Amino acid sequence: MPESPWVPQRQAADYLGMSERTLMRYRQAGVLQPGEHYRRKFMNSRSALLYNLPATDAAITAQFARDHRTLEQAVG
Template sequence: MTIQSEGRVGPWATAREARDLLGVSERTLTRWRKASLLKPGEHWRRKFPCGNSPVLYHLQHCEQTMNEASARSAHLLEPDIQAISPAG
């Protein structure tokens, strides 16, 4: 998936633009930031250097992290079937 948006210049996008282009909610982006899945300076930054400034997202870096997270092996994501199967 390659992200492109008409009228946007540069790799940084507002939360609303990122939501639409990445296909996830703004709340999900916030949860990923708080869980450190998205790292400050690499995946997101503040528009201005103050705590209540809007957040901007680096679309390519966010997309890459999303792809890496979804490409994990099924055995890492699913519970161990042998551990939950009754002994027989």
């Protein structure tokens, strides 16, 4: 993992094993929050996005985590 937690979008997508478009979908769905998971490189709406890699990875992992209390038990 790089020294700074903030990495460019392409590098974040490669590390997380997904496309840049998928990261965009997570942003649009509210899974990734501005300031916490991603930010602009410069104070410009057209500036490149940087992702906080540990926070982004944790948010996406939590999105797919299952609570053992909500899983159906197999009936056999």
